Amino acid sequence: MKEIKEIRKGGEQMSAEVAHIPVALTRCLDLLTPAIANSSKPYLIDATLGLAGHAKVFLEKFSNLHLIGIDRDPSALAVAKEQLLAFAERTTLLHLTYDQINQALAAAGINEVDAILFDLGVSSMQLDLSQRGFSYSKDAPLDMRMDQSAPLTAKVILDTYSHGQLAKIIQNYGEEKFASKIAENIIKARSLGELNTTKDLAEIVKSSIPAPARRTGGNPAKRTFQALRIEVNQELTILEQAIPAALAALKVGGRLVVMSYQSLEDRIVKNIFNQVVKSKTPRGLPVELPDSAANYRLLISSSEAANEAEQISNPRSQSMRLRAIERVAA
């Protein structure tokens, strides 16, 4: 899929090269196919519809599949709608955050689904549209909202949070060793009116990190940008609600696949999955107590990376970790 899209947002004309390769597509198909193929009227929730890269292939493969596509970004939904025009009768596209799965089920008039897919993070279009402020390598307003109707921007955070609040999010969400120094320099720059764009922020981060530490680990701004993006979009809080909601929405035999691109998200998925696959029989008892067996089973014992060929052809897949689970009882 590669084309130039013109998107109108707040009166502003923006163009983005939509050059999107869905990550781990074959693996997602392999893992979700048994759940979809065994159902007479299958439903798939794509909780992170994006540019509909994955969704379109599922709709092409299964002629009776109904897709419920969720995205919090109206521009992504607009592109997805166009991509899926041929399947309009089998799609329900919703502007929601993915923890609102119950609302999505209600909108489609159903109680449970056969398959759910999460491909977390930002889309290639969000990264490519420099105006969105996600990229530290392009100069842009300090925005970083996935949903541009939401009130909290990166600029609001950088202008109003205290030193302690800034240091905490940069350390916790960016796993950044020099968080306190970066927060100190953010406060200095903002008091001088010198923190207005992503380039300003990238420079502040760079000057806060000692030269020897800058030589490893890629662009020094990466961790601080990640932290701000997580805070702006409340990514981890929403994910913590979303995974249990997704597990509850699966019918017996239904399957859930989650692809994460950073360790904080993957840890949340891993912990919740590990919790629900545990038997409720007290440890030490030789037999399973009635009704104590776990309702879910892992389809992959730990996490999986993209294969080597994909990592070479699609660099975005390099940090991906995939987990998959199946509902085995009600």
Ligand SMILES: C[S@@+](CC[C@H](N)C(=O)[O-])C[C@H]1O[C@@H](n2cnc3c(N)ncnc32)[C@H](O)[C@@H]1O
């Ligand atoms: C990596 S992209 C998905 C790409 C998609 N699988 C494809 O092949 O085109 C992630 C998408 O999830 C959306 N997203 C991120 N967090 C979300 C949330 N909490 N609720 C709903 N959508 C979210 C983003 O707006 C983005 O469009």
